[in-house]
Amino acid sequence: MNLELSKDYIIALEDALERRDLSAYEELLNEAHPADLAEILDKIDEDYASFFYEAIADHLGAEVLMELDEDLRAKLLEDYTGEEIALELIDNLDSDDAADLINELDISQRREVLENIEDQKQAMDIAGLLVYPEGTAGALMATEMIKVKDHWMVLECVREMRKQAEEVEQVHAIYVVNEDNKLLGTLSLKKLLTTSTRTPISEVYSLKVRSVEVNTEAEEVTNLMQKYDLVVMPVVDPLGHLVGRITIDDVVDFIRDEAKEDYNLASGLTDEVEAGDTIWLITRARLPWLLIGLFGGLLAASVIGRYEGDIGMVPQMAFFIPLIAAMGGNVGVQSSAIIVQGLASQSLGDNSTLSRLLKELGVALVNGLILSLLVIGASLFLGYSMKLALTVSVALFSVIVVAALIGTFVPLALDKYKIDPALATGPFITTLNDIIGLFLYFQIGRLILGL
């Protein structure tokens, strides 16, 4: 079996469609994973995508749809009425995907969809999931899972599992609850296979079960599942009732998305852009950051402008402008990157902001000392005057220290006010440090060069 989407496959599919050879066509579709079909749809021309989607809609529509880019999904959904979404799509989705899909619709259509879901319990489950804010365990979880009661026998359990297993795609865990639906523990499949069918479940289940509450942050769920190597994590309400479960595949997607977002912010890219997007989309994602850079550059120009006379007298002062600006930027990004990652992995520990600043100060002092000694040697070697070399060196030291403190403080402050600290990395902190650095440089120049 082919692991990658082959060109041959697409050609064969197109061919079958053109020849209207339904049996060959169905066979090809049966071979393909919804994720493969979604990849085809994402890659081909939009108009042709609608046509292609229509052809597979009856078969795998719902699953393919959930694998698509949000934009394309929205476009394809335009052809559905609320009733069709409920009957043809929602019915074939797990509750978490169904809730995600409904969340992307506009308010009026949401209601229409929910009212048209035939299975009342399913409709209630999905409506329940819509309540949880994005980024919480509740928003990540699905309600499909295998639950057994603690007073059952193993035989009853197997029977019930067979019934429940029909709507659960893959059995990762069996949860044991009491009459009130309170989560008590888990029953391993291994135990189930190795125990006589007449054993009471209460005798064989494990009390060791980690769970999270519905309002736990997604970031924390991710960290816990990674730390304890969990494939599935049960979710309980504040009273301990089992309400859902989060599977590792959703967590993997979350980790990737978060990493991408941080990386994009550090690189000066807003929105999710991919190499395959149109020139205009790519431009739009980059322009805001470049505008910050431009504005910062103009500000820097006016800072330097205040020292126009000094530059007129000692033009060599201008030579080191890029050095000062670049080092301030680099140091600031390094400091904030450490903090951003520490915040994300919750590994900063109980250290207060103050002790964090002190540590960065220590690192900055060491780095600053090494680099300013190097720069004084290099500039003397390159033939600059002692006074200029001293100016550059002292300025560099100050810039490194100040940039490190700003780079540490800004993400911590943003995080305190619930703003994504990753915003602090990238063009923003670089620009800020540029300006402060230049100001320090020229002020120190005035002192040392006696301008």
Add this chain to the structure above:
Amino acid sequence: MNLELSKDYIIALEDALERRDLSAYEELLNEAHPADLAEILDKIDEDYASFFYEAIADHLGAEVLMELDEDLRAKLLEDYTGEEIALELIDNLDSDDAADLINELDISQRREVLENIEDQKQAMDIAGLLVYPEGTAGALMATEMIKVKDHWMVLECVREMRKQAEEVEQVHAIYVVNEDNKLLGTLSLKKLLTTSTRTPISEVYSLKVRSVEVNTEAEEVTNLMQKYDLVVMPVVDPLGHLVGRITIDDVVDFIRDEAKEDYNLASGLTDEVEAGDTIWLITRARLPWLLIGLFGGLLAASVIGRYEGDIGMVPQMAFFIPLIAAMGGNVGVQSSAIIVQGLASQSLGDNSTLSRLLKELGVALVNGLILSLLVIGASLFLGYSMKLALTVSVALFSVIVVAALIGTFVPLALDKYKIDPALATGPFITTLNDIIGLFLYFQIGRLILGL
């Protein structure tokens, strides 16, 4: 049950140790997950860590050890002889962890450990895993899994599974192989639960199974498991024989590590540093990049030095040095970030380097046009001369275009020569673009200002 490591827990544990209350102590340890104990060890003082580790070594030593930071693990392993490692540690580990542990030892000790493993089959399995180069499916996989033969009945299968399940921690999948150990398909637990025990396996197993070869790159394994939402992926040798399986928890760790590495490279950090490391370790991780920046700054100084006379005549030229340098850096990082991510997720498609460069050129032209128009307006508004405004504007346009092309080309070129393209982002590309940008700026200044 507590999800996080509470201070109370540590205090209770210390207390039990001090009082030499073994039963209280054992009970506390039974409550804790190895990952929790590793977290304690990582956080406390090194000397005390050895003492604490000794206390838990008999109990959970091997598992705790594998969760530790590599440095601390190496330190704790110093107290073990090769024989002790084989008998006390390796025996309690899955084959993939065992291979990882042995890989961290020096060559002579490796052999001693392998020779002292009592179970010959286990020793062979582990030795087999040591062959695969890092970053391949073979290096990620473990050999523990549940295999059944296609000619068995379901009853035989359940019996065999009970036997095999003892050494397999969690049953994610049941693989069906033929007499030659060739992977034929999978048997779902659902099917196993819902089929009569006298059914032949050949009638109920699914032929749909995705597998990777031992030499597949880890990156690709990750992408496939994410794309198809797989919890476990079987690994086959080039002849299709089932040799191991990769579980999602290893993939999650891999994704996080890769994302961290890219982010670190983009932020100018070498090595893996964490906010909790010592000042000296943190300094060492940052200094190399700062030295690149310093060197770049000195180069930039000598580039500008060539135009000393020009600056003497038009000191205002110096004002826009930071703007030109910053914009070149920003644009370059944006372009290379897109390419680095595209390469990582293998989403660049079949586009050639040329078409990629052309697209970035398009984006750069649009961005360059918008920004240079803005900058000409802004500088005139701020009262600079028309000629200077024109110089800055034309230079900005050129810098944006050149930086975009360099930002695209460098990571693609690095990737072609099997160097991590993420190296291209961060200080390296910024420094390169700074220098080229400044050169362009002053050359254009000469042309327009007639210096």
